[in-house]
Amino acid sequence: MPPPFAVRRFLPLPTLSYSLGDLHTGAPGERDFGAHVDQTNYSVVVDEKVVVKWLTPPVPLPHPAPEVFAHLVEAGFNDTAPPYAALTRDVDGNEQLLALVTGYLPDARDGWEWCVDEAEAGATDFAPVLGRLAADLHLALATLPTSAREPDAAGTAARAEAALAEALALTDGEDGAWLATRTPAIRRELAALQEPITGPRVRIHGDLHVGQILKWRDGYAVIDFDGNPTVTDADPCQPAARDVAQLTTSIEHVAQVAIKRRGTDPGAAAAWAAEARAGLLAAYKVRLAEKDRPELLDERLVRPFEVEQECRELIYAARHLPRWRYAPMGVLRTWYQEENIT
Known part of the structure; x- marks a missing residue:
């Protein structure tokens, strides 16, 4: 690769060579995912074998993805799109990440499609599979070195309180008025974050929701290790409960999507979400115990992190995707019904 560009390789790329008979088959050599796919960056599928995700705009290094890719390969974690390479560029002595190259997973659908199908059907067989996948991911990431400092309970609690304050400020109308009446109950649940955090911090995914879990021809795969695009100052090393809480709340969001877009009965959707969450969490804990890492x-942190996550969903809706507000508001209205807070 000529300067100022460079390539960091993680796994060998599949061959893209052709014989003369393969030419002019009529199939496009490259394609994107289409306008219906909501993505922060821009991805191109090459020859139905690899995906090149161009970061728009390029991001200064260090960036979490290259380090995580290299480590997952070393740790033997395979439940992801195969990480092939990272393309960088030097700009006045500063390296920028231009693109990430991963494997293409045939017949892949993200969780905002396949998981909504499960909610509509009332099926929860997927939940233990996702629980084991998340646990295996954390077991692999837990072997990445972390900084020596201990978790900061005061900083964690302040971050959650700031998220609540911002959600209250940005949520207007009837939703905002309702949210204000539930603020004392929300704060009571966030109060658990003021206690000392005694468990380990590990490298986490940082944006682990069902949309980052593909169901493809050969199973499930977790993708997108770029971190949370809406939290610019997030520490990459946090309690694993942070990822778990985001994953469980995304199950709740799937139930809200099924209600709104598929006409699923609200009571049935809530029961489905409760069963799926329980199955996911139980399988996650069993997997950690099997590997002698239950700690x-x-x-204790899962519930307050879930509550904080819903505040962040409201912030995301207000700043980036207003039509999404129905999902976190639907979850909060389910959690904080009058009979549950008196």
Whole structure:
């Protein structure tokens, strides 16, 4: 690769060579995913074998993805799109990440499609599979070195309180008025974050929701290790409960999508979400126990992190995707019904 560009390789790329008989087959050599796919960056599928995700705009290094890719390959974690390479560019002595190259997974659909199908059908067989996948991911990432400092309970609690304050400021109308009446109950649940955090911090995914889990021809795969695009100052090393809480709340969001877009009965959707969450969490804990690492999950943190996550969903809706507000509001209205807070 000529300067100022460079390539960091993780796995060998599949061959893109052709014989003369393969030419002019009529199939496009490259394609994108289409306008219906909501993505922060721009991805191109090459020859139905690899995906090149161009970061728009390029991101200064260090960036979490190259380090995580290299480590997952070393740790033997295979439940992801095969990480092939990272393309960088030097700009006045500063390296920028231009693109990430991963494997293309045939017949892949993200969780905002396949998981909504499951909600509509009332099926929860997928949940233990996702629980084991998340646990295996954390077991692999837990072997990445972390900084020596201990988790900061005061900083964690302040971050959650700031998220609540911002959600209150940005959520207007009837939703905002309702949210204000539930603020005392929300704060009572966030109060658990003021206690000392005694469990380990590990490298986490940082944006682990069902949309990052593909169901493809050969199973499930977790993707997108770029971190949370809406939280610019997030520490990459946090309690594993942070990822677990985002994954479980995304199950709740799937139920809201099924209600709104598929006409699923609200009571049935809520029951489905509760069963799926329980199955996912149980399988996650069993997997950690099987690997003698049960301490990776401080279950006491899951609920307050879930509550904080819903505040962040409201912030995301207000700043980036207003039509999404129905999902976190639907979850919060389910959690904080009058009979549950008196």
